[in-house]
Amino acid sequence: MDILLSIPFLIFMPLAVSLLVMSPLFTANEIVVRRFTKGVCLFHFLYSILMLACFDPANPYVSEIHFFGLDWIQSLGVKFVFKIDAVSMILTVLTSFVFLLASFASKLNIRKNHKFYYSMLLLLMSAILGIFTAGDMFVFFMFWELELIPAYFLIGAKWKETEDSLYENAQNAKASAVKFVLFTFFGSMFMLLGILLLHYYNFTSNGILSASFSDIIDSTIPFGIQILIAICLVIGFAVKLPIIPLHTWLPDAHTNAPTPVSMILAGVLLKTGAYGIYRFNWQTMPESFMAIAPTLGILALVNIIYTAFVAYSQTDIKRIVAYSSISNMGLILLGLCAYNQIGLSASVFHMVAHALITCGLFMIAGIVYIRCKTRDINSLGGIAAVMPRLFGFSVLIVLASIGIPLFAPFVSEILTMIGALNSDLSDVIKYVSVFSLPLLILSSCYMLKFLHQGFFGGLNPEFEKANDISVHEFLVLASILAGLVIFGIFPDTILGMFS
Amino acid sequence: MCLAGFIILQLVLSMFLSPRFYRYARLVSIIGIALSIVLLSTVQTEPQYFGFKNTIMSDSYTLLFDFVILVCGFLVALLSRGIVKTIKQSAYTFHAILLSAIFGAMNMVSANDFLTLFVSIEILSFSTYFLIAASKGYYSKEASFKYLITSAVATGVFLFGVSYLYGITGSINISEIYEIVSSQEPSIMYSISSILIVLGLIAKLAVFPFANWIIDVYKGTETSVLAFLSTIPKLAMFGILCRLLVFPLSSTFELTFAVAIMSLVTALWANTYAIREDNVKVILACSASANSSYVLLAACLVSVYNLSTVIFYLICYVLMNIAAFAFLNMYGDRNPMGVKSFKGMFHKNHGLVAAYAVVIIGLAGIPITSGFIAKIYLFTAIANSGLIFVPFLLALLMLTVVALYYYLKILLPMFEECDKNTEVAVLNPVFSQKFVLVIAAIATVLIGVYPEKLIELCRFIAYNI
Secondary structure (H helix, E strand, C coil): CCCCCCCHHHHHHHHHHHHHHHCCCCCHHHHHHHHHHHHHHHHHHHHHHHHHHCCCCCCCEEEECCCEECCCHHHCEHHHEEEEHHHHHHHHHHHHHHHHHHHHHHHHEEEEEEHHHHHHHHHHHHHHHHHEEEEEEEHHHHHHEEEEEEEHHHHCCCCCCCHHHHHHHHHHHHHHHHHHHHHHHHHHHHHHHHHHHCCCCCHHHCCCCEEHHHHHHCCCCCHHHHHHHHHHHHHHHHHHHHHHCCCCCCHHHHHCCCCHHHHHHHHHHHHHHHHHHHHHHHCCCHHHHHHHHHHHHHHHHHHHHHHHHHHCCCCCCCCHHHHHHHHHHHHHHHHCCCCCHHHHHHHHHHHHHHHHHHHHHHHHHHHHHHHHCCCCCCCCCCCCCCCCHHHHHHHHHHHHCCCCCCCHHHHHHHHHHHHHHHHCCCCCHHHHHHHHHHHEEEEEEEHHHHHHHHHHCCHHHHHHHCCCCHHHHHHHHHHHHHHHHHHHHHCCHHHHHHH | CHHHHHHHHHHHHHHHHHHHHHHHHHHHHHHHHHHHHHCCCCCCCCCEEEECCCCCEHHHHHHHHHHHHHHHHHHHHHHHHHHHHHHHHHHHHHHHHHHHHHHHHHHHEECCEHHHHHHHHHHHHHHHHHHHHHHCHHHHHHHHHHHHHHHHHHHHHHHHHHHHHHHHHHHHHHHHHHHHHCCCCHHEEEHHHHHHHHHHHHHHHHHHHCCCHHHHHHHHHHHHHHHHHCCCCHHHHHHHHHHHHHHCCCCCCHHHHHHHHHHHHHHHHHHHHHCCCCCCHHHHHHHHHHHHHHHHHHHCCCCCHHHHHHHHHHHHHHHHHHHHHHHHHHHCCCCCHHHHHHCCCCCCHHHHHHHHHHHHHHHHHHCCCCCHHHHHHHHHHHHCCHHHHHHHHHHHHHHHHHEEEEEHHHHHHCCCCCCCCCCCCCCCCCHHHHHHHHHHHHHHHHHHCCCHHHHHHHHHHHHHC
């Protein structure tokens, strides 16, 4: 069985398929390309499930690639090594699942350049999987940067025939893609500085020329330097997470990207930031993390409360969802800041739950936009009458997102609070936990507002002919809902991996 | 020596052959350079060889630089088809000058004597003036003149520094100076002279305070000449500069700090200047200047490790730069160089634009290109030089974000879609241009995926200097 489970295959299979799809030899037929990609994503998902089934938390998968018998950059001690522990495993499966959903959701949203779109989708998948599984700082950084190229094109390129009225949209999309790339690059340069310093001081203090996470011993590095490194790294991840005030790229990018791309961005791309904080700060440099955790906790509180208010004042469905993402990412950060096992497991659990929620909400926003050509909740209204099935799903997913029992977010939100209250680090974390409780109220405010104004009320006659959801969309929403319910009833499927 | 022979051959040919045969000028150059590359393998490197009364040396370090310079020269000669066509009757002269420039550059790296160094710099510079002025039109003359004036001033500064050094040590031989200097306490005069020498040398790298020539010169110069200008003088200058920094000028703190400040100011200036520029040539000029400053910062923090990163960066950088100019060469110098005029090209020329995109992405330092590895490797060198340089490193890193912006500005219009009304520029590449672009792009990706062998080579060279 072990021979079948190969991490390099898991990561580079999408890359190889992406190159195949991009190559001129591959057919340009829309249907073939789409079905092929769906098949690949499905296969990848099943494969990752298989890996999950064989996974033993005490015995993580490790795999190292040699180039002609040498390490990748031997003179820097950089090894091309991958390691999958419990967190990586969960996020790998999550990534695979979200991309599967996205490939299904692409049908109605992507109207041109199919080959390019699907190859970029798979390339992004490879990069994100690489981030989640990298066992070496430089490999992590490489994938982190690599993800910029496909992400740029997915957000900024034109995937629909332009009509004149939408021309401005296309310009906005391009601008927000550039914004995304520059923001991320700005953060990653700080991160690179942190990595370089960590690499160097690990070498001078411990005599180990290596950039693998497992080889880094932080306790011998001078404390001031540790703090400096930790801050640099956190700034890098804060852009992705995002932590206020580095969040401004997010609403633009999420709003202007096509629906499947928004799903990926919110579903997994944001999680790379949280994962980075876990991998670098939480796990590799615990000493400095304990020192900066209270500050991060306060930032998390700002995230949670401030963006919830901002989300309430939005009228565009996608922007509401985007701001609610930031709010939820604050909760994930809070779970990490607690620096205990409950906090960590809750944080990872919330990553999964939130990924499913945002995927569902963006999907709904996309469906509404295709049918009604608008996402403004003021001009919508009453569409529950013409789209009953969509309405049913929306109600369930919205209820899940505001933390109703039986759904996954309920468990993760409560657990995060408990984890933060149990934190031994500092009282600040406990206060943050208490003060972040209004999140539950605020999130129900903006979510119910969205539901109320969007679906109830008098039906605008323009929307009378809107169709209900198609089979594709039904599949996506149903599988999201299934995931939410399963994890809500059996949270131990994920939490058990941390015990 | 072989190259010198071919220079003479070209000159003779230029006198006797009728202009009708201008085509063969390029061929002769290419053969000459190729033959020189082959002959390079016969050069003695172990132990160090000193020739011509101790004025020229050769070891593995000079050999590597000579090799890279020749390869660049080879690629530039391949690109020179367009310009040779426009200047027909003086094609042989053009190529003779190109060869002599390469000769000067190689000689510079091998110089073991400040007089030899001076003469080689002048050979290189004079050839460069002519090469810049070779294409027709007002702007190339202006560019040439600007370059001449800056170079002349810089040479003056350089000679001034050498005269001080001669005053202190009584010698102009580099190895002798090293012996004398290392036996005595460094004096303030010594610091001044070394700063002046470095200042004189780095003018050609477009580093502050001698930086602003580069904008006009790049604007006015033909692209194949630019492929030359942005690689060979840079290689030669860094080649000799690193040796000087490692040996006789081995760093006084004043020198390091002065150079670090200069390189930081350059990076700041070049990167911010490029933001509002629209002309691709000018953006590449700023990028050239900025890249020089990154390398210079690593080079001035002298250590063997840094030297290896500098060599690695230079090799990656020249390949990418030549490829970028090869693309512009295909695009044609007569066409407008504004970023907007490249709009939508991707949809007409998939392969070539993709190769160009790879190269520009490499210059921006994004994986999976050699530029990414080179940047990381170079920045490790700066990070390893002590906490005092961390602010410098941070500033450089932030400036690479700015750099990414203008590289995207070059790149993105090409992927835009245009409606049917707008005209899309079409490339008319010939084989040699495609060859240069594709080879360099492939090398960029290969080094990006598998850098270890080249890094090992660079380390070997650096440790044997």
